[in-house]
Amino acid sequence: MSNLTTALMTHFNALSAGVHNAFWLSIAGKLRKERGKQTDVPPYAVYHIISDVYSFTFTSDFETVRIQFDLYSKLESSSEIEDMYTNLKALFDWCELTITGNTHLYMRRELARLTKDPQDAVWTCQVDYSIMLEKN
Secondary structure, eight states: OHHHHHHHHHHHHOEETTEEOHHHHHTTTOEEESSOOTTOOSSEEEEEEEEEEEEEOSSOEEEEEEEEEEEEEOOSSSHHHHHHHHHHHHHHTTOOOOOTTEEEEEEEEEEEEEEEOTTTOOEEEEEEEEEEEEEO
16 A cells, blocks of 8 residues: 555656646645644645455456545635645546556546535545556
């Protein structure tokens, strides 16, 4: 599993002509695993591995991994979180990951949920992806 999280973070942190991608910029590079730092102030994002399901054919072994990204924004308007979501999709929808020991077959967005907590007024967008890997 660490090979997948390494591949995700490598893709997230990659530079193009010396510049980070739009998702990285929209969250100021704050993509955390499992939970944000206590000092993180929105906007930021957290990702979780929800499930990892093994399957096989008679000749190949596969894993289908469900990843959830949680995006956070504290602005009154939903514009910031919607931009974060747009940038997340541009970076990860059907992207190609280089995963040690596996062939990455796809990364497909499954669903998204946008909510605003009425008590702390923080926007949250939860985005689930399905990632399919074939063992080398």
